[in-house]
Amino acid sequence: MVLSDGRFPSGAHAYSSGMEQSIAWHDVTGLASLEEFVAGRVATTGAMAAQVAAAASTLMTAATAPQQTIGLDALDSAVDARMASAASRAASRQQGHSWLRGARAVWPAELASASPLLMDRHAWVTLGAATAILGIDPQDAACLALHDLVSTLVWSAVRLLGLDPFEAAGILAGTLAGVETETRALAAEAVPATEALCLGRVETEWISWLAAPLSDLGAEAHAARAERLFAS
Amino acid sequence: MGIGGPVGSGKTALVAALCHRLRNMVPLAVVTNDIYTTEDADTLRHLGVLNADHIKAVRTGCCPHTAIRDDIAANLDAVEDLEQMIGADGVILVESGGDNLTATFSYGLIDRQIFVLDVAGGDKVARKGGPGVTRSDLLVVNKVDLAPLVGADVGRMLSDAHAVRGSLPVLATTVRSGEGVDEVLAWLMSERALSRS
Ligand SMILES: Nc1nc2c(ncn2[C@@H]2O[C@H](COP(=O)(O)OP(=O)(O)OP(=O)(O)O)[C@@H](O)[C@H]2O)c(=O)[nH]1
Ligand SMILES: [Mg+2]
Numbered sequence: 001m002v003l004s005d006g007r008f009p010s011g012a013h014a015y016s017s018g019m020e021q022s023i024a025w026h027d028v029t030g031l032a033s034l035e036e037f038v039a040g041r042v043a044t045t046g047a048m049a050a051q052v053a054a055a056a057s058t059l060m061t062a063a064t065a066p067q068q069t070i071g072l073d074a075l076d077s078a079v080d081a082r083m084a085s086a087a088s089r090a091a092s093r094q095q096g097h098s099w100l101r102g103a104r105a106v107w108p109a110e111l112a113s114a115s116p117l118l119m120d121r122h123a124w125v126t127l128g129a130a131t132a133i134l135g136i137d138p139q140d141a142a143c144l145a146l147h148d149l150v151s152t153l154v155w156s157a158v159r160l161l162g163l164d165p166f167e168a169a170g171i172l173a174g175t176l177a178g179v180e181t182e183t184r185a186l187a188a189e190a191v192p193a194t195e196a197l198c199l200g201r202v203e204t205e206w207i208s209w210l211a212a213p214l215s216d217l218g219a220e221a222h223a224a225r226a227e228r229l230f231a232s
Numbered sequence: 233m234g235i236g237g238p239v240g241s242g243k244t245a246l247v248a249a250l251c252h253r254l255r256n257m258v259p260l261a262v263v264t265n266d267i268y269t270t271e272d273a274d275t276l277r278h279l280g281v282l283n284a285d286h287i288k289a290v291r292t293g294c295c296p297h298t299a300i301r302d303d304i305a306a307n308l309d310a311v312e313d314l315e316q317m318i319g320a321d322g323v324i325l326v327e328s329g330g331d332n333l334t335a336t337f338s339y340g341l342i343d344r345q346i347f348v349l350d351v352a353g354g355d356k357v358a359r360k361g362g363p364g365v366t367r368s369d370l371l372v373v374n375k376v377d378l379a380p381l382v383g384a385d386v387g388r389m390l391s392d393a394h395a396v397r398g399s400l401p402v403l404a405t406t407v408r409s410g411e412g413v414d415e416v417l418a419w420l421m422s423e424r425a426l427s428r429s
Contacts, residue, residue: 007302007303009302009303009304009305010303010305011303011305011306011309012303013293013295013298013299013302013303014290014291014292014293014295014299014303014306015293016293094309097309098305098306098309101305101308102305156293159293159294159295160294228291229291229292229293229294230291230293230294231291231293231306
């Protein structure tokens with residue numbers, strides 16, 4: 001609960017995960033288009049986020065130390081390969097860095113020894129691996145990743161468009177409830193699929209390749225803008 | 233060193249004036265938290281007070297007070313990067329975005345903070361208080377030159393400020409002409425010496 005609290009100091013409040021640019025392009029103009037946009041990102045980025053978080057989580061509990069390194073490196077590369085926008089890749093690594101800083105400060109004893117392994121990784125990789133050390137299972141790690149993605153989109157839209165926050169919270173709750181079964185199923189499938197990684201074999205083809213090309217273009221356009229409020 | 237205060241009170245002007253005086257004394261860098269664009273950072277670069285790579289602009293996601301107080305992650309990233317460049321011995325000035333009287337810095341980010349008011353905002357502001365006015369390590373009342381033009385009573389502002397701040401210092405400045413800036417600098421250097429001892 002502490003980790004999924006929007007007030008956890010992980011830098012998340014300054015990220016919009018593409019929402020600022022989608023609003024600039026008039027793709028998102030209000031609650032209805034926000035809900036559609038969120039559904040699209042959940043079905044694409046969300047699937048990858050859930051699988052990667054669950055796989056990273058599995059690695060930390062089922063693999064030996066050398067294989068954890070190989071596995072997390074492989075997951076990191078898999079995310080690189082699935083994020084077409086360099087700006088998105090940089091934002092994801094920055095978020096992983098800031099998130100780990102927060103988690104290490106709050107749980108220094110638990111995370112101290114694994115910290116070098118978790119440094120400079122994509123956010124979903126860091127999140128899955130660190131939460132496993134804190135006793136959170138792969139399915140809950142995947143749900144946390146989805147919660148993070150959807151709340152980033154929803155709350156940045158509230159700030160930028162002045163949406164009714166109650167309606168927006170309704171979209172957040174409704175989306176997460178609607179996708180929970182699917183997210184848990186993706187995570188459950190990720191556990192056996194990670195077996196090869198746990199043995200040091202780099203097999204990541206099974207991770208979803210679904211992407212949102214307009215969001216990738218948007219991320220590049222956003223990064224080139226001077227007058228932006230959000231880091232992504 | 234955090235530098236906060238309402239919109240347009242002279243934070244960037246003070247940062248620039250301090251940089252001019254500090255740059256040959258200590259390793260120096262600046263972080264800006266402008267609410268919109270990289271205006272403040274660009275201003276400082278154009279003024280040529282520092283190397284461009286010693287000025288970092290942080291994005292605050294519409295919430296400048298959150299970025300300096302509740303979730304300081306992005307500012308810490310910027311400060312740590314700059315610390316790597318200039319060394320732990322240097323001075324890093326962190327300018328907040330223009331905000332309201334309740335916006336103060338977390339001491340997890342900075343060691344000391346200056347809150348900048350200006351007389352043109354009205355001489356009632358010091359009396360109104362708020363954490364910036366009452367608890368900042370130094371309160372600066374800027375744009376004293378404008379007092380006669382806006383009918384503000386500087387003496388009143390200073391005594392109101394002293395009344396709510398107890399023993400905490402208050403300085404009057406006209407940063408535009410440089411008046412009072414040396415006093416701010418002297419305070420900064422003495423605080424730096426204290427924090428190092
Ligand atoms: N007359 C007068 N003008 C000043 C003084 N100090 C600053 N200004 C002017 O006030 C305006 C705002 O100054 P800035 O330094 O940009 O203020 P700021 O607090 O950084 O503003 P934001 O970052 O936008 O909140 C500029 O036009 C400055 O030239 C002063 O002592 N006297
Ligand atoms: Mg400024």
